[in-house]
Amino acid sequence: MSTTTESGKPVVRFAPSPTGYLHIGGGRTALFNWLYAKGRGGRFLLRIEDTDRERNNPAAVAAILDGLTWLELDWEGEPVSQFAQAPRHREVAEALLASGNAYKCYLTAAELDEMRKAAEAEKRPLTIRSPWRDRDPAEAPAGVPHTIRLKAPREGETVVDDRCQGRVTFANKDLDDLIILRSDGNPTYNLAVVVDDHDMGITHVVRGVDHLTNAARQTQIYNAMGWRVPVWAHVPLIHGADGAKLSKRHGAQGVEEYRSMGYLPVALRNYLVRLGWSHGDDEIMSTEQLIQWFDIDDINKSASRFDFKKLDDLNAHYIRQSDDAELVRRVRDMLPHLDFVALAVITPDPKAPPRSDIALAREVASVLPDVQTGADLAQRFEAKGWDRFAAAIPSLKERAKTLADLVSGALYLVAERPLKLDEKAAKLIDAEAKSLIGGLLPQLEAASAWTAADLEAAVRTHAETTGAKLGKVAQPLRAALTGRTVSPPVFDVMAVLGRDEAIARLKDHMS
């Protein structure tokens, strides 16, 4: 399974621990790795860090793969299960023991506890110094289980030459002999990572800075095995808007939440890549450009804060740029992930990110009270025909920040007659409006063509002959046709609705 890299092309990996979802920060790490590999003809591999049996959960693994797939980050081959490599990890631990680079340690939990307490009492940093490092194993107490510890150097320093963090040195006296094999015979994380990265032929390790000290420990294992240390790149973390570690209360941790909020993968990628990395003043970059331009040397060292406003702007840009068929496909893919009933009861924190999925849920609750989930709503659109939705998209996508906005803007299509008008819309339909529309109706019924351009011409003429401003007639039309004061251009709305439906909606409000 061992691969060499005579080609000089990088082999990188993304190695998430299966926690149940793909963390947004992990998504960016995966993106960095993916871009680096793609840009250099390298390989992007996946490994699941499931050494801990409790994390060995197929559903959690599936969620991560699903997240990566949605983000459109493809990996090579089957994901490696770290847990499955345990025998090989043990083998390496034995080899280290045999070469004198590791030793059996009979320290008990109670003894360790004592050392910890003593260190605390003396206000001195705790560094475990196992007496078994130099003690004759023959003196080992019978029946006491042992761990295997690395015989780490105590003098000098361990250097992590990092492409992102620079040259970081750790004094070996501060690093204790880490356990590589637990007393139950299972490998620990640091051993497993080193062995797997070596066996997978990983040349560059790109991961979060929270692993920086692990890099020092892992370097000691590489050295003890005489293996080549990979190139390190420890990237800064992403924080919430308040600067604290990104957590649930910041809105969204898992990439699947961004999917259900209506973000496009291409937009999320563009947003994420600019967190900690830049290419001059470039903001909107195609995937091809990113692949060409991305380099780990250009990643910053400081953490960044997540800003939904900017993500929204990027997402709006990519929605405008997407073709209509793709947007329909995206909406149909997203809808099943929405539960309007659950969303509608969320009280948005005014300081929290704007949630257009929540806004949509409220809209649905008021306009289509019997619709409970995205799947229900999808059926409504299905019944009208998705082509009607597609026809509405050109004018809708100009003003949508998210796919949820697109759906919300298209709600007028599936609304039931007679339309329930919102408060502002109802106020627009006064006596004057009724008379204007009443005068217009016969012309509409007689109109030879029902296109936006023809309708606009007809309405403009009607406005001129009656001496009314265009807004005086357009606004009430909008209100009667959509139930709202805000919508795409009203002539587009009429065209999409079709003659019969449009005229019927107008008549509904004439009495």
Add this chain to the structure above:
RNA sequence: GCCCCGUUCGUCUAGUGGCCCAGGACGCCCGCCUCUCACGUGGGUAACAGGGGUUCGAGUCCCCUACGGGGCGCCA
């Protein structure tokens, strides 16, 4: 507590000793466009954490302080 790392407009960032009385983007504010909302467009607001050095010259180099973050498991 100890060990590492960081700190440029509200936010993401450009900037690698003179091109910077600091540029771009998002946001925000004021116009224009306009059937509403957007888009687009014109303009505006706003930052080198603080203090010492080095240098003819510092956002850029060095030191200290403050603040922030990460790590200190037989978790990953």
